[in-house]
Amino acid sequence: MTFLLTLLAAIFVLGPLIALHEWGHYIVARLCGVKVLTYSIGFGPKLTGWTSKKSGIDYRVSMLPLGGYVKMLDEREGEVPKDELHLAFNRQHPLKKIAIVAAGPLMNFVIAIALFWVLFITPSEQLATKIGQVIPDTPAAMAQLPVGEQIVAIDGHEVQTWEAINYRLAGRMGETDNISITLQPDMQSSSAATTYQAPVTQFMQGDAAGKDALTSFGMLPWQPDIAPIIGDLSADGAASLQGLQVGDRITAINETPINDWISATRIIRDNPETLLNFTVLRDDKSLQLQIMPQGKKDSMGNEYGQIGAMVAQTEIVIPDEYKTTVVYSPGTALIKSFEKTEQLAVMTVSSMGKMISGMIGLENLSGPITIAKVAKQSFDISWEMVLSTAALISLSLAVLNLLPIPVLDGGHILYYTIELIRGKPVSEGAQIVGFNIGLLLLLGFMVLAIGNDISRLF
Numbered sequence: 001m002t003f004l005l006t007l008l009a010a011i012f013v014l015g016p017l018i019a020l021h022e023w024g025h026y027i028v029a030r031l032c033g034v035k036v037l038t039y040s041i042g043f044g045p046k047l048t049g050w051t052s053k054k055s056g057i058d059y060r061v062s063m064l065p066l067g068g069y070v071k072m073l074d075e076r077e078g079e080v081p082k083d084e085l086h087l088a089f090n091r092q093h094p095l096k097k098i099a100i101v102a103a104g105p106l107m108n109f110v111i112a113i114a115l116f117w118v119l120f121i122t123p124s125e126q127l128a129t130k131i132g133q134v135i136p137d138t139p140a141a142m143a144q145l146p147v148g149e150q151i152v153a154i155d156g157h158e159v160q161t162w163e164a165i166n167y168r169l170a171g172r173m174g175e176t177d178n179i180s181i182t183l184q185p186d187m188q189s190s191s192a193a194t195t196y197q198a199p200v201t202q203f204m205q206g207d208a209a210g211k212d213a214l215t216s217f218g219m220l221p222w223q224p225d226i227a228p229i230i231g232d233l234s235a236d237g238a239a240s241l242q243g244l245q246v247g248d249r250i251t252a253i254n255e256t257p258i259n260d261w262i263s264a265t266r267i268i269r270d271n272p273e274t275l276l277n278f279t280v281l282r283d284d285k286s287l288q289l290q291i292m293p294q295g296k297k298d299s300m301g302n303e304y305g306q307i308g309a310m311v312a313q314t315e316i317v318i319p320d321e322y323k324t325t326v327v328y329s330p331g332t333a334l335i336k337s338f339e340k341t342e343q344l345a346v347m348t349v350s351s352m353g354k355m356i357s358g359m360i361g362l363e364n365l366s367g368p369i370t371i372a373k374v375a376k377q378s379f380d381i382s383w384e385m386v387l388s389t390a391a392l393i394s395l396s397l398a399v400l401n402l403l404p405i406p407v408l409d410g411g412h413i414l415y416y417t418i419e420l421i422r423g424k425p426v427s428e429g430a431q432i433v434g435f436n437i438g439l440l441l442l443l444g445f446m447v448l449a450i451g452n453d454i455s456r457l458f
Contacts, residue, residue, distance in 0.1 A: 002376075009379050010372035011065065013386070015041070017111065017394045021401075022068040024107030025100060029072055032096045035087035038071035066368065072100075076428070094420035101412045108398035109345075113337045115391035119384060120333035126161055127221045128324040131183075138218020143198035145181060145219055152193055153182035161326060162214070162221050169213035171347040173204045174359035179217070205360060222322040226261040229312040237308015242291045244309060245282065252279035261311045268293050272305035341395060348399045367449030406431070406438035 019041050026039050036055070040046075042062035049060030062068075072089040073080055080088050089097065129151040134140045153159060154168035172179055178197040204216045214220055228250040233240040250258045253267045254277050267276070272295035280287050293305025328336060354360045371393060378389040402410040411434065419425045426434075 006376040009376040013375040018068045021104045024103035025070040028103035029100045035073040041068045094416045097416040101409050105398040105401045108394045112391045112395040115387045116337035120328050120336045123327040132222030133220045135218040139198040140218035143196045149183040174354045176201045224316045228261045228264045231312030232310040234308030239307040239309040243289045248280040269304040365449045367453040369453035406434035
């Protein structure tokens, strides 16, 4: 059942993105006077579809849902009647060819901007960007960031939400340099902002690999003070099997005092398949238990510990000083959407460069299985998360397709740009060589990405 739901979630999120990407190629080709023969969602054998009686275009859904294609009239792919030569793609001016090829990735950029715009114009109550906790032995601790002050900028870039902070920090993955954090004690007054320098070495790599950017950096938002009392247990969880009971209060783990539930879960998550010494209070008596968290993997393959215990229900009240309502006018939301799209596109390209140079590991590369799992998780959270996930995937499709690899749109744009400059097409021999090299590179990336996906599963 989980597999089916994951598959359906992936189809629901990826299907429209692929369809609109190909529609970009399709509509610009028709506007440029090129005859379209086939519009396909997916590759391989045809599953379903129809042929337009008016245009003769074969609209289809094909078996392999890993992309799609628009087939156009082209002398390189078969004989073209003389009266239709002017409709053939290969006979078009290079600028028309570039426009047709670039329309697909451009459509994905437009989708990302539109989805981000919807999210920005939707009012949302969020945690203020005040530092709620600084984790010892982290860059934030070394910079001596004060708890309670509000983060207003990262590396000189204004930030208004914890999501924006997380993205700015994640963009520094693998780097060895200071990260500047600008704080303001009181946003309601004219108090001066102070900029702190936090030293990082191969940020989010080594021991910090697999952790999110905020945890790796060591500054966290406000978190509720929830008593570490067990409210429920999974019958087959490590906690239940190894002696923990409902009503137990965790007072220490490995002699580290525990005063709240979040501190307990952090230690448990950070120690999969490791025997931990729990001190618990039961009926006013202190007991010692040894519990080994079961190793689990998240959608990115990062291992974490889980004992199958849930906290006793408690009402969470967020202090007013840690709450903020984020809302933008339609115009400001549009500007924010463009800015976020640009930031994430640059971060994506930068991450690719870091993987090639070895600054970050190739295990960060993800394939279709991970994308499907992330899509499924987004449906479990909220409709906003679904839109955000779709926007991020659409943006990734745009950037990846613009890479100057001959099999991809970017490679074709490179060929037609050379044709525009030279005044004649790149020779078919050179194009075939480039295509074969590009295909090998693409297959290599796919094998690596799918291999990473499989390793995350097991």
